[in-house]
Each structure stands twice: as structure tokens, then as C-alpha cells.
């Protein structure tokens with residue numbers, strides 16, 4: 092087929108299935124990144140534009156921990172995740188909370204400002220070079236017939252499922268989780284019964300940032316990092332979150348898979364460049380026609 | 391002096407000073423610097439109409455700049471259209487994109503951060519399209535216009551690189567100045583019109599505006615058209631000056647961010663805000679670059695780190711930007727003067 | 732009749748906020764709509780003025796069927812509402828706030844600002860023209876709400892609790908202002924909990940409870956009706972009052 096000079100090829104089912112499966116692996120990465128974003132949105136009702144920049148920062152942290160101390164990226168979680176939590180906590184408590192006056196478009200701009208600061212600080216200190224972690228097992232894996240899955244991809248998939256489950260258990264079974272949900276539902280009420288809402292918000296933001304660090308560790312073996320890495324992920328993460336329904340963990344997981352598969356099929360059929368339009372197209376459609384997403388409910 | 395001249399003395403002086411810049415500024419490097427500052431001031435005034443006066447914060451104003459620039463470049467490159475004709479299509483194209491994005495967003499009632507996100511998504515979609523449809527847009531390698539070396543053709547081809555000495559030095563300055571004066575004149579007029587009052591009203595409270603007889607949908611559509619026209623006009627200058635545009639320049643995030651920096655730092659919803667913001671940003675950028683060069687040698691990023699911090703500080707503590715701070719200071723001085731008497 | 736509301740209903744989730752409510756207002760009248768909290772008064776106003784889509788029913792204003800019209804169109808035809816929870820333009824001055832209303836009929840900025848000054852004087856805010864609306868007191872904001880609506884030169888004014896939160900003197904002032912507005916030829920439909928104002932101002936009163944219109948008549952008539960007393964004071968209240976020998980008229 093030929094549309095506007097673009098060749099639309101016809102592929103065998105093996106190729107298509109292989110593409111879809113690699114979309115599932117890609118989608119698990121997207122889901123991992125989106126989980127933190129959706130947690131923050133669900134509780135604070137803010138859209139965190141700095142999410143991508145925080146991911147980039149965490150990826151650099153993983154890289155440097157590996158580079159200087161030779162620590163495996165998965166083990167690096169033990170250092171990077173607590174650090175990310177503290178950073179996120181401070182960011183919400185002392186910067187975003189103090190400057191945004193609780194207006195959502197101002198919050199978006201404040202987090203944009205933060206993203207710009209982080210990105211350019213990375214550029215200043217780490218330069219624009221691409222860095223990547225080398226692990227001995229990044230080419231080993233399992234042959235799935237139609238495609239080959241390397242271990243880092245399998246770990247990312249397992250990780251996204253485990254993190255979703257863990258997050259759900261945390262939010263429903265622990266006191267902290269229940270407090271967070273209480274604040275999400277009834278801000279004023281929570282304040283009246285003496286809950287320190289600012290503290291809970293900052294904890295949530297810290298958790299969201301910690302999740303970003305988990306994602307960074309899981310994708311370190313397969314992705315390179317440079318100061319712009321975050322921007323590449325931020326629009327995708329928004330799309331995943333909006334598609335799944337803002338605030339929904341299962342939605343983020345499902346949304347991640349849908350976007351991952353769509354992107355891979357888009358690349359297969361429309362080419363490396365135009366294939367990416369599927370993501371913006373989904374984003375626009377969802378915003379216009381179903382802003383509550385697939386799994387969200389009306390407020 | 392007649393009444394108009396008297397009551398608008400400040401504006402007339404500002405215009406005269408800008409027109410007379412070539413009398414005082416001879417260095418090519420400084421003219422370039424001023425041109426760039428005015429360019430961002432025009433880009434930002436477009437954003438300010440919609441965001442500052444209308445309260446609809448766009449994160450994708452590159453949509454309009456990029457469309458203006460691409461149309462200006464492609465009509466000349468592919469069809470040999472005169473740049474003087476292409477520019478009308480450039481602005482109309484920007485307005486059409488504004489109508490399209492505005493209709494979808496406002497009809498479906500997107501507000502606040504949802505509007506910001508959808509403009510971002512549209513800019514990204516246009517970015518992908520510009521990169522992918524090579525037969526139409528030349529794809530990722532961009533559109534490079536031929537450099538005119540014939541001095542007699544300088545005006546006809548709207549290219550001043552090989553023109554007579556005055557045009558060569560100041561031609562592009564007057565181009566961006568003309569665009570600036572049109573944009574700021576239009577904003578000045580708008581601020582004093584019913585349309586402006588209604589636009590500000592819907593920014594302040596959309597329900598109340600609607601209750602008081604304002605067609606909020608139509609008012610927002612008018613605002614996005616005006617905004618798009620101004621921002622896309624800056625694309626004309628850009629293409630004539632640099633004779634080049636590619637998808638990243640046109641639709642990448644940089645222009646969208648520049649467009650909102652200037653008015654927010656300068657003063658949202660004020661005529662001079664974007665100009666003040668742009669002067670501040672570029673001045674600061676120049677100073678820090680010199681300082682960094684002296685200390686560490688050339689390294690990118692520092693000026694943007696500062697702007698990011700300033701953006702956050704302004705949003706948090708000076709919501710009316712530098713213009714607002716200046717006004718508050720002025721009022722304090724005026725009151726102090728009165729108290730002494 | 733300048734306003735005819737026929738059998739309007741609105742359901743939120745499972746809750747019938749308004750069900751088959753009808754009312755009419757004649758040219759030049761002051762009509763009040765009363766009822767306990769949550770009775771559906773504001774919801775009915777929102778449907779009349781075009782802010783909420785009704786599930787069923789129709790609104791005719793000045794002989795035109797305006798059902799489903801957007802609020803700005805309804806306003807241009809001469810029907811304007813105020814909000815129970817005041818909705819000022821906080822960063823604009825009092826004069827600029829009122830001028831927004833005046834622009835509905837006047838294109839020129841100078842004309843609208845002049846008109847704003849006149850209206851401000853008429854409602855007793857002439858001394859606060861340059862104050863930012865955000866810094867007004869509750870009473871000031873209520874007045875501003877009224878002034879802005881008035882500046883659109885309406886034929887019918889819907890006032891939603893413009894006296895709530897005011898003290899006795901302020902209420903007396905507003906009652907005077909509302910009388911003057913009627914005197915100038917504007918018809919008024921008002922929601923009010925302040926019974927003194929209702930008794931003082933209204934030619935007729937409608938009573939709504941649980942979304943249903945339960946009574947209509949002069950203020951004195953409706954406040955005597957047992958079903959109205961019960962709506963306000965709970966089931967069996969009118970018998971109790973009778974047994975106690977109270978008239979029950981002046982709640």
C-alpha cells in the first residue's frame with residue numbers, strides 16, 4: 092500500500108506477533124515509569140512535569156553507582172531508591188508546595204521549571220554524552236519463537252507486575268497507605284482530624300519519585316541515559332497515565348502495555364519516525380473524548 | 391501636543407527609542423542580541439494573549455511558530471512564491487492551526503493543565519509529521535533556502551545579507567521591530583477593548599463570565615487566533631533571517647518554553663510583560679555566559695538552570711512578574727512621597 | 732408572564748434534586764422561592780439560566796423558548812442570575828467587574844466603565860470603585876454580584892440568597908436596593924432564607940421541598956400552610972404548633 096508516499100507493508104503474523112511481544116516488554120518499562128506519576132496524580136491531583144527529569148536523574152545515579160563502585164544496576168536500587176524518596180519528599184515539601192498556590196496550571200509550570208533546572212544541571216555537570224551501564228547478561232535471554240527476550244526485558248516485565256501489586260498492597264494494607272488514600276479523598280477532612288496533610292503529600296511525592304528510581308534501575312541495562320532522556324519519556328508517561336485513568340495503578344499497567352504494543356506496531360507499519368504519532372494521537376483522543384481514561388471513574 | 395500624544399507619551403517615547411536603535415547601536419553583535427530579544431518578545435506576546443489575558447496556559451506554542459516558519463520556508467523553497475506573499479499564508483496557516491486546536495480543546499471543555507497537555511501533544515504530533523512526510527516537508531534534514539547574493543534583489547527576496555550597508559546591518563532589525571510593533575499595538579488595543587475585558591473576565595471566572603453574557607467559547611477562539619497570528623508571525627522573521635527550519639527548531643519544546651518564559655517572568659497579562667521578560671532573560675543569559683566562560687570555559691546549561699529557578703520563584707512569589715514588582719515599588723515610592731508632604 | 736418554567740427535573744446520580752417543578756413570574760413582580768436547605772432551589776435556577784441541562788421540562792422567557800440555551804445567550808435576552816456562592820473576578824476592581832456586565836449592551840470601554848460607575852452608585856458601592864474585588868467583605872461581594880448582574884440591563888433578575896451572611900442593617904439596605912431595582916422596571920425572582928426579606932418584598936412566594944413545589948401564594952398564605960410548616964420543621968410540626976396554640980405564621 093502507498094499513502095502519501097509512505098509504504099505501508101504487509102507482514103507475516105510471526106513478525107506482527109514478535110513486534111507485539113516486544114511491545115509488551117516496552118510497555119512494562121512505560122508502566123514502571125507511569126506508576127509513580129499516577130500515584131502522585133491520584134493523591135495530590137497534580138501533573139508532575141518533572142517526572143521525566145527525575146527519571147533521568149535516577150538513571151544517572153544508577154549509572155554512577157555502577158561506574159564508580161561497580162555495583163550491579165539492580166543492586167543499586169538499595170542506594171538509589173531511598174535517595175530518590177528523600178529528594179522527592181524535599182521537592183514537594185519545600186519547593187512545589189510552597190510555590191504553586193494549589194492551582195493546577197501553576198503546579199504544571201513549577202514542575203516544568205524544576206524539569207528545566209534538573210535537565211540543564213545534568214547537561215552542565217554530566218555533559219550531553221550518552222552513558223550506558225554494561226552488564227554481562229544483557230544479551231542472554233529466552234527464545235520465544237517469534238522473538239527473543241533478553242533477561243533485562245524479562246526483569247522489567249516481572250518488575251512492573253511486582254511493583255503494581257506491591258503498590259496496591261501498600262495502599263490498601265498499611266496504615267501509611269490508608270492515610271494517603273484518606274488524604275486523597277478528603278483533604279479538608281483530613282486536615283480537620285489533625286493529619287499533617289503537607290507531610291502526607293510530601294511522602295506521596297517521595298514514593299512516586301522512589302518508584303521512578305525503581306524504574307531507572309530496571310531499565311538501566313537496556314537504555315542509555317543523557318540529559319534529554321527524561322523528555323522522551325515524559326509525554327509517553329502522561330499518555331499512559333491518562334489512558335489508564337489518572338490515579339489508577341492497574342490502569343497504568345494496562346495503559347503501559349497498550350501504548351508499548353501500539354508503538355511497536357506503529358513503528359512496524361508506519362516506520363520508525365511516523366510510528367510515534369500513534370502515541371500523540373492516542374493522547375489527544377483520550378483527552379478529548381474520555382478524559383477519565385479507561386479505568387478511571389468520573390469525579 | 392494633542393491629547394492622544396500627551397496621554398500616551400510613554401508609549402510614543404518607547405517606540406521612538408526602538409526606531410532609533412541603529413543611531414546608537416553600531417556593533418553587529420549587539421544588534422543581533424537586540425533582534426533575538428525582540429524575536430522572543432514577539433513569540434511571547436502571542437503566548438501572553440492566550441495565557442496571560444485568557445488564562446489558557448499552552449505548553450505547545452511551538453505549534454504556531456513552527457507552522458508559520460514552515461509555510462514561509464516551504465512556499466519559497468518548493469513553489470518559488472515571493473516571501474512577501476508567503477508571509478500572509480504563514481500567518482493564516484498559524485491561525486488555522488489555532489482554530490483547529492482551539493475548537494477541539496474548547497469545545498470539549500479542556501481547562502487548566504488538560505489544555506496545557508493537549509497543546510503539548512499537538513506540538514509533538516506536528517513534530518512527528520514534519521519529520522515523517524519527507525515528500526512534503528523535506529523531513530528531518532529541514533528546509534534550506536538559497537542565499538541571495540544579488541544586492542538588487544535584497545528587498546524582493548526579503549534577504550539582506552548582501553544588501554547595501556544600512557539594510558545589511560539593520561534590515562532584519564526593522565523586520566522584527568515591525569512585527570513587534572504590530573503585535574504590541576494589537577495587544578495594547580485589545581487591552582482597551584470589549585474583547586479584552588471579556589477575555590480577562592473569563593480568565594478570572596469562567597462561570598461568572600458566561601452568566602454575564604460572554605460567549606466564553608467564542609472569546610477563547612478569538613484569543614487563540616490572535617495568539618496564533620502573533621506567534622506565527624515570528625516564524626516569518628526567523629526563516630528570512632536564518633534561511634533554515636527543521637522539525638526540531640519548528641516544533642521542538644524549546645520554542646514552546648521560550649514563549650511562556652518571557653511573559654511569565656515579565657508579567658502575565660500586561661502589554662509590556664513579554665518584552666520586559668525577554669530583555670531580562672537575554673540580558674541575564676549574556677551575563678552568565680560571560681561569567682561561566684571566564685570561570686569554567688564555555689559550558690551549556692547554566693543560563694537555563696537560572697531561568698528555571700527564576701520561573702519557579704516568580705510563580706511562587708511574584709505572580710505579576712517583573713512588571714508587577716516594578717508597579718508595586720512605584721506605588722510605594724509614590725505613597726512615600728505623599729506621606730512626606 | 733415573563734417567565735414560564737414547566738415541569739423541570741434534574742437528577743444527580745440517584746438523587747432527584749428537582750422533580751417536575753413549575754413556576755411563573757409576571758412582568759414587574761417580585762416573586763420569591765423558598766425551601767429548606769438542599770431543596771433544589773439553586774439547581775432550579777441553574778437550569779433556568781442555562782448552566783445545567785434539565786432532564787425534562789421547558790423554560791420560556793419573554794415568550795421565547797430558551798430551554799437548553801447557553802447562559803450567555805439567555806443573559807443577552809435579558810435574564811441574568813447571581814450566584815449563591817459569590818463569583819467575583821478577584822483581580823479586577825469593582826468598576827471593572829461591573830463593566831464586564833455593562834459590556835453585554837455596550838461596546839465601548841469608556842461607556843461600560845461609566846455605566847459601571849452609575850450602577851455602583853445605585854447599589855451603594857460608589858465609594859469602592861477602585862477596590863480589587865478580592866478584598867471586599869462578604870456584604871461587599873454580595874452587592875457586587877448584584878451590581879454586575881444589574882449592569883447587563885436585565886428584564887428579569889434571578890437572585891440566589893443575596894442576603895446570606897449579612898447583618899440586620901446590611902439586609903435592610905439591600906431590601907431598599909431591591910425595591911429600587913423593581914421600581915426601575917426589572918422583574919425579580921429571588922431565593923431567600925431571610926424570612927423578613929421574603930415577607931417584606933415578595934408579591935408571591937413558591938415553596939419547594941425535596942425538589943417538589945409544595946405551595947404557592949402570597950407570603951402570608953404560604954407560611955400558614957401546614958405542608959410548608961412541616962417541610963421546615965419536620966413531620967408533625969404543624970399539629971404540634973396548633974396544639975401549643977401558636978399561629979405558626981411568622982417563622
Ligand SMILES: Nc1ncnc2c1ncn2[C@@H]1O[C@H](COP(=O)(O)OP(=O)(O)OP(=O)(O)O)[C@@H](O)[C@H]1O
Nearest residue numbers: 743746748766767768769770771772773774775815
Ligand atoms: N452538581 C451536583 N452534583 C450532585 N449533587 C448536587 C449537585 N448540585 C446540587 N446537588 C444536590 O442536589 C440537591 C439540591 O441542591 P441545591 O443546591 O439546589 O439546594 P438549595 O435548595 O439551593 O439549597 P441551599 O438552601 O442549601 O442553597 C442537594 O441535595 C445537593 O446536594
Ligand SMILES: [Mg+2]
Nearest residue numbers: 772773774815
Ligand atoms: Mg442554594
